[in-house]
Amino acid sequence: MSLSQNLFTRAKQSIPGGVNSPVRAFLSVDLSPLFIQEGRGAYLIDVDGKQYIDYVLSWGPLILGHAHPLVIDAVQEQLKLGTSFGAPTVIEVALAEKVLSFFPSMQQVRFVSSGTEACMSAIRLARGFTGRNKIIKFAGCYHGHADSVLVNAGSGGLTFGVPSSQGIPLQVSQDTLVASFNDLNAVEHLFKRHADDIAAIIVEPVAGNMNLVLPQDDFLTGLRKLCDEYGALLIFDEVITGWRVSQYGAQGYYQVRPDLTVLGKIIGGGFPAAAFGGRDDIMNKLAPLGPVYQAGTLSGNPVAMTAGLATLTQLDNASLYDDLSARTQQLVNGLSQAAKDAGIPFQAQAIGAMFGFYFTSSPTIRHEDDVKACDLNRFKKFFAGMLKEGIYLAPSAFEVGFMSSAHSEQDIIDTIQKSKIVFAELS
Numbered sequence: 001m002s003l004s005q006n007l008f009t010r011a012k013q014s015i016p017g018g019v020n021s022p023v024r025a026f027l028s029v030d031l032s033p034l035f036i037q038e039g040r041g042a043y044l045i046d047v048d049g050k051q052y053i054d055y056v057l058s059w060g061p062l063i064l065g066h067a068h069p070l071v072i073d074a075v076q077e078q079l080k081l082g083t084s085f086g087a088p089t090v091i092e093v094a095l096a097e098k099v100l101s102f103f104p105s106m107q108q109v110r111f112v113s114s115g116t117e118a119c120m121s122a123i124r125l126a127r128g129f130t131g132r133n134k135i136i137k138f139a140g141c142y143h144g145h146a147d148s149v150l151v152n153a154g155s156g157g158l159t160f161g162v163p164s165s166q167g168i169p170l171q172v173s174q175d176t177l178v179a180s181f182n183d184l185n186a187v188e189h190l191f192k193r194h195a196d197d198i199a200a201i202i203v204e205p206v207a208g209n210m211n212l213v214l215p216q217d218d219f220l221t222g223l224r225k226l227c228d229e230y231g232a233l234l235i236f237d238e239v240i241t242g243w244r245v246s247q248y249g250a251q252g253y254y255q256v257r258p259d260l261t262v263l264g265k266i267i268g269g270g271f272p273a274a275a276f277g278g279r280d281d282i283m284n285k286l287a288p289l290g291p292v293y294q295a296g297t298l299s300g301n302p303v304a305m306t307a308g309l310a311t312l313t314q315l316d317n318a319s320l321y322d323d324l325s326a327r328t329q330q331l332v333n334g335l336s337q338a339a340k341d342a343g344i345p346f347q348a349q350a351i352g353a354m355f356g357f358y359f360t361s362s363p364t365i366r367h368e369d370d371v372k373a374c375d376l377n378r379f380k381k382f383f384a385g386m387l388k389e390g391i392y393l394a395p396s397a398f399e400v401g402f403m404s405s406a407h408s409e410q411d412i413i414d415t416i417q418k419s420k421i422v423f424a425e426l427s
């Protein structure tokens with residue numbers, strides 16, 4: 001038994017399922033998770049001393065790679081000054097200003113501690129601002145685990161939401177309407193049916209929780225138009241896509257202006273921080289200025305704000321994004337070629353510093369059903385083979401892959417080389 005396996009057995013005695021977030025348990029790949037000792041640049045080192053090229057990167061935050069020296073130095077300096085004050089600091093103001101400089105759609109931003117909290121708060125704010133109850137979300141999009149968004153209509157789409165978890169009152173989920181991603185007609189239909197009661201659409205502008213699904217041509221602009229027509233707010237959940245699809249997020253890439261934006265992951269530089277923000281007239285409804293309540297003991301935590309500021313300062317750099325995109329494209333091109341050479345039906349695509357791959361011969365991935373139709377068994381075998389070869393991919397066919405600026409061209413070449421071995425075993 002490896003040390004990881006021993007630790008997993010031990011962890012299961014004290015932590016439900018041995019993990020503090022379900023996907024970490026490796027259940028969908030039928031393996032035992034690695035316990036991590038150290039992260040260094042593009043690499044993870046597990047407790048058994050084996051090194052992996054990491055394409056999970058803590059599920060997205062580490063766009064500069066693990067333990068970036070500038071982030072670590074800044075955090076160490078802050079630690080000497082104290083870890084939490086529950087009072088304003090100049091660091092959170094500097095980070096707020098920095099965030100706004102990347103996102104012209106936002107005039108104010110409020111910091112919280114997790115993406116879940118940020119989405120939940122943005123939705124409450126949208127409801128408070130519009131005086132309406134219902135929201136529209138898309139099947140396969142994830143907006144954290146608050147009751148109102150842990151809802152997915154399954155493959156049907158276009159129905160009242162059915163909770164994806166026990167413990168969610170049906171009354172709550174009935175105010176969440178679910179449509180299929182990339183289906184504007186479905187959204188229009190929902191607006192027509194509930195014209196005066198839809199507060200907001202919340203969407204991952206590039207979906208990263210059903211593998212990678214790109215918005216088709218006029219999907220995002222179409223959502224913008226429908227929201228304007230029916231007086232609803234458009235919320236972009238850029239927890240993944242912010243500073244990842246491009247320097248200016250998905251909204252910068254696609255040039256669509258949401259009313260509210262949710263940010264997370266990269267914004268905390270590897271520490272627990274997230275945020276939501278938008279126009280002055282909306283944000284002024286928040287306590288202490290307005291009637292929509294929202295608060296947090298560790299919100300704006302100075303250590304997390306320091307890590308976020310050190311990270312975002314590095315991201316003020318267009319050429320870094322050119323490199324990230326080029327590397328990510330190089331990876332998906334190489335994987336696609338390797339699969340083709342082995343005769344395995346396989347598609348892969350990238351945008352900015354995120355990528356998706358799918359075991360299917362169908363070239364179009366438009367929504368959750370397309371992803372569900374992929375060969376999950378093949379994914380499982382591919383995942384296990386790559387792990388054995390020292391490549392750490394997300395342990396689920398419904399997760400997206402991430403690139404960091406610490407990944408070198410040689411890391412990509414090595415990954416593609418290893419994939420050739422694994423694809424050959426699959427064919």
Ligand code: PMP
Nearest residue numbers: 114115116142143144237239240
């Ligand atoms: N929104 C999106 C798009 C996410 O991907 C996630 C988490 N992966 C969340 C919200 C929730 O963030 P957190 O896990 O920090 O609560």
